[in-house]
Amino acid sequence: ELGSNVVLVPGKLHPHAVTRLKGEFDLVTIDRSDSSLVDAVLAAKVRGLAVSTRIDAAFIDAFPALEIIASFGVGYDAVDAGHAAKRGVVVTNTPDVLTEEVADTTIGLLLNTVREFAKAENYLRAGRWVKDGNYPLTEMTLRGRTVGIFGLGRIGRAIARRIEAFGLPVSYHNRNRVDDVPYAYHPSLVELAAAVDTLICVAPGGAATEKAVNAQVLEALGPDGVLINVGRGTTVDEPALAKALKDRTIRAAGLDVFADEPNVPEDLLELDNATLLPHVGSASIHTREAMADLVVDNLISWFSNDKALTPVPETAGITRARR
Numbered sequence: 063e064l065g066s067n068v069v070l071v072p073g074k075l076h077p078h079a080v081t082r083l084k085g086e087f088d089l090v091t092i093d094r095s096d097s098s099l100v101d102a103v104l105a106a107k108v109r110g111l112a113v114s115t116r117i118d119a120a121f122i123d124a125f126p127a128l129e130i131i132a133s134f135g136v137g138y139d140a141v142d143a144g145h146a147a148k149r150g151v152v153v154t155n156t157p158d159v160l161t162e163e164v165a166d167t168t169i170g171l172l173l174n175t176v177r178e179f180a181k182a183e184n185y186l187r188a189g190r191w192v193k194d195g196n197y198p199l200t201e202m203t204l205r206g207r208t209v210g211i212f213g214l215g216r217i218g219r220a221i222a223r224r225i226e227a228f229g230l231p232v233s234y235h236n237r238n239r240v241d242d243v244p245y246a247y248h249p250s251l252v253e254l255a256a257a258v259d260t261l262i263c264v265a266p267g268g269a270a271t272e273k274a275v276n277a278q279v280l281e282a283l284g285p286d287g288v289l290i291n292v293g294r295g296t297t298v299d300e301p302a303l304a305k306a307l308k309d310r311t312i313r314a315a316g317l318d319v320f321a322d323e324p325n326v327p328e329d330l331l332e333l334d335n336a337t338l339l340p341h342v343g344s345a346s347i348h349t350r351e352a353m354a355d356l357v358v359d360n361l362i363s364w365f366s367n368d369k370a371l372t373p374v375p376e377t378a379g380i381t382r383a384r385r
C-alpha cells in the first residue's frame with residue numbers, strides 16, 4: 063500500500079541512495095525511464111523521482127503530482143530541466159561534492175596523455191623492460207605548456223588551481239568573464255584554442271556546447287596540441303577529432319567522456335595518440351557515496367523543509383510553498 067510520499071527510481075541508482083530512500087519514502091523502482099512501465103494508480107502518486115538516467119518531457123508529463131527530480135551527478139544534460147521548469151517541477155543535481163575528485167582525475171588524465179604512464183606500465187608488465195631495455199623517452203611533456211580551460215566553473219577552477227601549482231599559465235573561455243580570477247579570458251573558443259597548446263574541456267553538455275570543439279578549434283590548437291575532455295562527449299566533434307589525431311593536426315587527446323557511452327568510436331580506439339578512460343571522473347567509492355547522499359538530502363529537504371538544497375539554475379526559483 064503506497065502512502066503520500068512516493069518516490070520513483072527509474073533504472074539504476076547508486077545503492078547507498080536506494081537504501082537511504084527506502085528508509086525515508088515509499089520507494090518504487092522500475093527498469094527504465096519509460097512511462098509504459100507505470101500504471102495509472104502509481105503515476106498519480108509519484109511526487110519525486112531519484113534518477114541517474116535520461117528523463118525526457120514525456121516521462122515528466124506521465125506524473126501529474128510530480129514535484130521534484132533529484133538527479134545523480136552535476137551534469138544534468140540528460141534531464142529536460144527546461145520542461146520541468148515549465149511544469150513547476152524542481153530539478154536538483156550534485157555540485158561541489160565531486161569537484162575536487164574530478165579535478166584530480168583531469169590532472170591524472172593530462173599527465174597520462176603526455177607522459178604515457180599506462181603504456182609504460184604495459185611495457186613493464188609485458189616483460190619488455192628486461193628484454194628491450196628502458197621505455198622510450200616520451201615525445202611530449204607538461205613542461206612549457208600553456209593551458210586553456212573551456213568551462214571555468216566549479217570544476218574548471220579546481221583544475222586551474224592545480225595547473226597553477228604545476229607552474230603553467232592558465233586562460234579560459236566561458237560565455238561570461240569570471241571576475242575574481244587572474245586568468246586571461248578569451249571571448250571565443252577558437253581564440254582560446256589558438257592562444258594555448260593544451261585545451262581542457264569541462265563545459266556542460268547540451269545544445270549550447272554540441273560539437274563546440276570542432277575541426278576549426280582543433281586546427282587552432284595546432285600540431286603540439288593536446289585536448290583533454292572531461293566534460294561531455296557531445297561537446298567534441300568526435301569524427302573531426304579522430305581525423306585531427308590521425309593526420310597530426312593535433313598531437314594527442316585524453317578523453318574521459320564520449321558522445322554515445324559506453325560505445326567508443328572505433329576510429330579513436332585504433333589511435334595510439336588517444337588516451338581513453340571509461341567516464342571515471344568522479345568514480346571513487348568516497349565521492350560517489352557523497353553524490354548519493356546529496357540526491358537523498360535534496361528529496362528530504364524538499365519534502366520536510368519545502369526547499370531543495372541544490373536546484374539547477376533553470377528551476378532555481380521554484381519553491382514548494384509557492385506551488
Ligand code: NDP
Nearest residue numbers: 137213214215216217236237238265266270292293343344
Ligand atoms: P559549472 O556550472 O560550475 O561550470 C560550467 C562552466 O561552463 C561555467 O563556467 C560556464 O560559464 C561554462 N559554460 C557553460 N555553457 C557554456 C557555453 N555554451 N559556452 C561556453 N562556456 C560555457 O559546472 P561544473 O564545473 O560543476 O561541471 C561542469 C561539467 O563537468 C558538468 O556539466 C559535467 O558535464 C562535467 N562533469 C564530468 C564528470 C566526469 O566524470 N567526467 C564529473 C562531473 C562533471 P558561462 O555560464 O559563463 O558560460
